[in-house]
Amino acid sequence: AQSVTQPDIHITVSEGASLELRCNYSYGATPYLFWYVQSPGQGLQLLLKYFSGDTLVQGIKGFEAEFKRSQSSFNLRKPSVHWSDAAEYFCAVGGNGDKLIFGTGTRLQVFP
Amino acid sequence: GAGVSQTPSNKVTEKGKYVELRCDPISGHTALYWYRQSLGQGPEFLIYFQGTGAADDSGLPNDRFFAVRPEGSVSTLKIQRTERGDSAVYLCASSLSGWGETQYFGPGTRLLVL
Numbered sequence: 218a219q220s221v222t223q224p225d226i227h228i229t230v231s232e233g234a235s236l237e238l239r240c241n242y243s244y245g246a247t248p249y250l251f252w253y254v255q256s257p258g259q260g261l262q263l264l265l266k267y268f269s270g271d272t273l274v275q276g277i278k279g280f281e282a283e284f285k286r287s288q289s290s291f292n293l294r295k296p297s298v299h300w301s302d303a304a305e306y307f308c309a310v311g312g313n314g315d316k317l318i319f320g321t322g323t324r325l326q327v328f329p
Numbered sequence: 330g331a332g333v334s335q336t337p338s339n340k341v342t343e344k345g346k347y348v349e350l351r352c353d354p355i356s357g358h359t360a361l362y363w364y365r366q367s368l369g370q371g372p373e374f375l376i377y378f379q380g381t382g383a384a385d386d387s388g389l390p391n392d393r394f395f396a397v398r399p400e401g402s403v404s405t406l407k408i409q410r411t412e413r414g415d416s417a418v419y420l421c422a423s424s425l426s427g428w429g430e431t432q433y434f435g436p437g438t439r440l441l442v443l
Contacts, residue, residue: 249429260333261372261420261434268429307371313429316385319371
């Protein structure tokens with residue numbers, strides 16, 4: 218069955234620290250992978266996506282993610298977190314002609 | 330340009346009532362999606378429109394839920410005989426042509442069924 222697992226429900230980091238949010242997926246075909254961010258009262262905003270090619274993907278706001286097929290993972294990283302990055306982050310998997318499956322999200326809290 | 334808009338932003342109704350939620354996609358986007366997001370969960374797919382037709386409605390939970398997109402632009406999600414379990418945020422998204430394209434999400438409609 219297709220699924221996405223985000224094992225960390227809540228993560229707290231200090232401003233300026235590095236960040237890694239984990240995402241593991243199960244998908245029967247070549248996956249399309251996405252990271253979205255949701256701030257309170259805001260719609261989901263796409264951070265980055267992977268369809269094919271280079272497995273290290275650069276996104277907006279200084280985020281990047283690496284697709285590792287052997288580990289079925291697509292972890293999101295940022296070298297230095299800003300207070301404004303506090304939000305909920307969702308990983309999603311889909312495919313060509315297939316619906317998106319979202320994970321349950323990771324809530325990021327940033328301390329000054 | 331304008332993003333995806335959804336109205337109303339909040340809707341409170343009583344159990345058993347009928348509600349309609351509206352979505353205005355980005356102009357020119359032929360694909361439109363509805364999702365439901367319950368508290369503490371990620372968005373859950375409901376239905377996908379390609380133009381005027383529902384290309385995939387496998388996510389609709391039961392026959393109380395129905396959606397239309399008569400002119401291939403604005404879409405309305407309709408819920409009959411609402412139940413308390415229908416309380417959630419209903420999200421709409423649009424993309425240029427279909428699955429595999431970037432989906433742009435609206436702010437959602439928060440539905441509360443009393």
